[in-house]
Amino acid sequence: MLDPIDIRILQELQGDARISNAELARRVNLSPPATLVRVKRLESEGYIQQYATLLGRRQAGYDLLCFVRVSLQLHDTTQVSGFHKAVHKMPEVLECHHVTGDYDYLLKVVAHNTEDLEYFLVHRLTPIPGIAQIHTSLVLREVKNSTTIPLRLGQENGRDRT
Numbered sequence: 001m002l003d004p005i006d007i008r009i010l011q012e013l014q015g016d017a018r019i020s021n022a023e024l025a026r027r028v029n030l031s032p033p034a035t036l037v038r039v040k041r042l043e044s045e046g047y048i049q050q051y052a053t054l055l056g057r058r059q060a061g062y063d064l065l066c067f068v069r070v071s072l073q074l075h076d077t078t079q080v081s082g083f084h085k086a087v088h089k090m091p092e093v094l095e096c097h098h099v100t101g102d103y104d105y106l107l108k109v110v111a112h113n114t115e116d117l118e119y120f121l122v123h124r125l126t127p128i129p130g131i132a133q134i135h136t137s138l139v140l141r142e143v144k145n146s147t148t149i150p151l152r153l154g155q156e157n158g159r160d161r162t
Contacts, residue, residue, distance in 0.1 A: 002047075005030060007151045009038055010047060014148045017051045054147065062110040064117055065139040068125070069103035071132045079130030086128045092120055103135070 002010075008028045012019060019027075025035035042048045057065060072079050087096045087107070095108040111117035117136070125134060 002151065002153070004153060006038060006042060006047075007153065009035065010042065010151055011148075013039075013048065057110060061112055063113055064111040065142065066109045066111065066117060067137045067139070068107040068109050068121070069133075069135040069137075070105040070107065070125070071103050071134075072105075072130045073132040074130060075104070082129055083131070090120075090124060092116075103133070 005028055009024065012024055012027050021036050021039070022032050024039070025032040028035060030038070039048070070083075072083060083105070084096075087093050087105075092109050092111060093107050094110060095106075097106045098104065099106050109117075109120065111120060121134060121136060125131070
């Protein structure tokens with residue numbers, strides 16, 4: 001169960017993962033050793049899964065952000081496993097989610113330009129065995145883009161404990 005100090009630590013780290021332990025301790029009003037113990041516990045319990053550097057997509061040369069919806073012909077283990085393996089090998093696929101509804105998968109994809117997107121769709125994605133349909137939407141503007149997960153007291157493993 002997360003207590004108020006744990007939540008504050010996680011909020012601070014989500015805002016700046018490069019914060020020093022001493023500064024983090026100052027912000028949450030704990031000693032640096034006690035703060036480090038809590039951070040290590042939060043890591044071992046899986047609350048903190050990794051630390052990452054988030055790049056500016058456009059600064060890295062990727063002008064297009066797209067959402068690609070994919071349907072499979074069959075849902076047998078061979079096709080599903082093959083699709084999962086293929087997607088893991090595609091660095092332009094930032095996220096892949098198995099979803100409910102009209103499509104089986106939702107992919108978040110970056111491309112340098114429309115030619116790169118066409119190449120990705122025609123020569124990389126379409127040839128994967130078992131794909132039935134592909135529908136692509138181009139993002140015109142990112143209205144909100146956040147990696148911060150909201151936290152509140154009494155929350156454990158994503159569920160409220162009331």
